[in-house]
Amino acid sequence: MNSAEEKRTAQALAREIRTICAAAGRPMQFMEVCGTHTMAIHASGLKSLLPGNLRLVSGPGCPVCVTEKGFIDEAILIGRKYDASLVTFGDLVRVPGSFGSLTTFRAEGGRVTVVYSPMDAITRALQESPRPTVFLGVGFETTIPTVAATLQAAGLRGVDNLFVLPAFKTIHRPLQILAAKDDLHGFLLPGHVSAIIGAGSYEYLVQDFNKPGAVAGFDPLDILVALRDLSRMAAEGRPEILNDYRRVVRNDGNPVARAIMDEVFEPADAVWRGLGVIPGSGLALRGTFTRFDARKHLPVEVPVAKDDPRCLCAAILTGSTTPDKCGLFGKECTPEDPVGPCMVSSEGTCAAYHKYGVA
Amino acid sequence: MCLAIPMKLIAITGEGTGKVDAGGVNADVSLMMLPHAQLGDFLIVHAGFGIEVLDAEEAETRLDLFRELAAATAEEEEA
Ligand code: SF4
Numbered sequence: 001m002n003s004a005e006e007k008r009t010a011q012a013l014a015r016e017i018r019t020i021c022a023a024a025g026r027p028m029q030f031m032e033v034c035g036t037h038t039m040a041i042h043a044s045g046l047k048s049l050l051p052g053n054l055r056l057v058s059g060p061g062c063p064v065c066v067t068e069k070g071f072i073d074e075a076i077l078i079g080r081k082y083d084a085s086l087v088t089f090g091d092l093v094r095v096p097g098s099f100g101s102l103t104t105f106r107a108e109g110g111r112v113t114v115v116y117s118p119m120d121a122i123t124r125a126l127q128e129s130p131r132p133t134v135f136l137g138v139g140f141e142t143t144i145p146t147v148a149a150t151l152q153a154a155g156l157r158g159v160d161n162l163f164v165l166p167a168f169k170t171i172h173r174p175l176q177i178l179a180a181k182d183d184l185h186g187f188l189l190p191g192h193v194s195a196i197i198g199a200g201s202y203e204y205l206v207q208d209f210n211k212p213g214a215v216a217g218f219d220p221l222d223i224l225v226a227l228r229d230l231s232r233m234a235a236e237g238r239p240e241i242l243n244d245y246r247r248v249v250r251n252d253g254n255p256v257a258r259a260i261m262d263e264v265f266e267p268a269d270a271v272w273r274g275l276g277v278i279p280g281s282g283l284a285l286r287g288t289f290t291r292f293d294a295r296k297h298l299p300v301e302v303p304v305a306k307d308d309p310r311c312l313c314a315a316i317l318t319g320s321t322t323p324d325k326c327g328l329f330g331k332e333c334t335p336e337d338p339v340g341p342c343m344v345s346s347e348g349t350c351a352a353y354h355k356y357g358v359a
Numbered sequence: 360m361c362l363a364i365p366m367k368l369i370a371i372t373g374e375g376t377g378k379v380d381a382g383g384v385n386a387d388v389s390l391m392m393l394p395h396a397q398l399g400d401f402l403i404v405h406a407g408f409g410i411e412v413l414d415a416e417e418a419e420t421r422l423d424l425f426r427e428l429a430a431a432t433a434e435e436e437e438a
Contacts, residue, residue: 001426005425008428008430009425009429012429034361035360062360063360089406091360117389117408139360140361142405142410143406146405146407146408190361192361192362192403192410193361195363196410218362247415248411249411254392254411256391257410260391345360
């Protein structure tokens with residue numbers, strides 16, 4: 001398809017959405033659960049194609065944004081106390097903790113390495129041996145199996161100075177909490193998380209909450225198709241879970257990836273910025289894999305961390321407000337000098353609004 | 360953070376490892392989650408791991424659908 005065809009396709013889909021929303025005659029509000037969708041929606045400017053009575057709000061699917069401040073503090077304290085080498089995805093390095101970020105920690109002489117793949121943490125651990133090397137475990141079901149597979153490999157290779165500091169999160173529990181909100185009428189479901197857990201795993205949205213969901217890809221046209229399907233289902237009051245990313249997502253997901261994840265991790269409680277402690281929504285290392293647990297083997301005292309009370313990140317992550325309502329937005333809080341994680345993550349809602357404008 | 364990109368599997372280099380074409384550059388990929396991946400498949404690659412194989416038929420169906428929608432809009436523009 002050339003760009004003229006893409007534009008026409010977008011117009012055709014937008015027209016369908018407008019027709020459905022006009023006929024519905026009442027406002028509808030959908031949540032894009034995944035931060036990668038938030039970015040794609042803002043980068044493409046597709047909100048400008050949507051009718052005024054269809055609103056899109058962001059959800060909790062930005063791993064860095066929902067991770068509590070204390071996690072950054074814990075990582076830095078481990079780095080200091082044990083002279084540990086910290087290994088992380090790039091998204092985390094500028095997130096402000098209570099006493100600086102990983103970037104400032106590195107500037108002060110701390111060891112911080114940014115990697116593309118968790119597998120690179122094994123290489124790093126071998127270089128640093130016997131110094132403890134700690135991978136900062138942030139992410140959802142897309143990422144968790146890659147970390148699990150890395151630990152399996154590290155176990156087989158007898159790497160004994162590699163650890164993981166787990167702050168992983170799984171999506172179903174928070175989604176159940178959000179599905180109960182009356183002002184959310186449907187969910188744009190994550191693409192690559194669903195590649196692992198399967199489009200069939202969201203049936204509870206329909207069974208228990210009578211709300212529709214559509215699994216979407218990340219191309220603007222994919223997102224428009226999913227929004228059209230959501231609008232139609234919500235307007236007609238006939239909720240289903242539709243898979244609009246069939247070229248990648250299977251109904252049963254990727255069972256091999258889930259088996260790897262289940263061998264290494266077991267469910268645990270997790271703290272979410274904006275949602276608090278949600279039982280069973282996180283992961284802890286299982287059985288023999290606890291030998292990799294940084295929290296167990298490299299313990300530190302982490303003081304209670306407080307978010308800046310003026311930062312609205314928590315409410316933004318539950319779709320209750322938008323960044324333009326925050327008094328710090330674009331003033332005291334910018335991507336260069338962020339106050340909250342929603343501004344620093346490449347897929348945070350404040351970062352998206354800041355980069356592409358308040359639409 | 361859940362960004363994942365389709366890349367073509369161009370070599371299987373060992374048990375559970377291969378090479379993909381990442382925009383003209385060869386990159387290592389783990390096939391641990393895709394035991395049935397075959398040479399020439401487009402893999403959805405996240406953090407160095409293939410997490411799924413792109414379904415070529417579904418991809419084509421999607422494009423056909425979009426072309427139809429585009430054609431309908433083009434006709435209206437002309438009318
Ligand atoms: S603009 Fe900054 S301070 Fe305001 S909600 Fe967003 S991250 Fe928080």
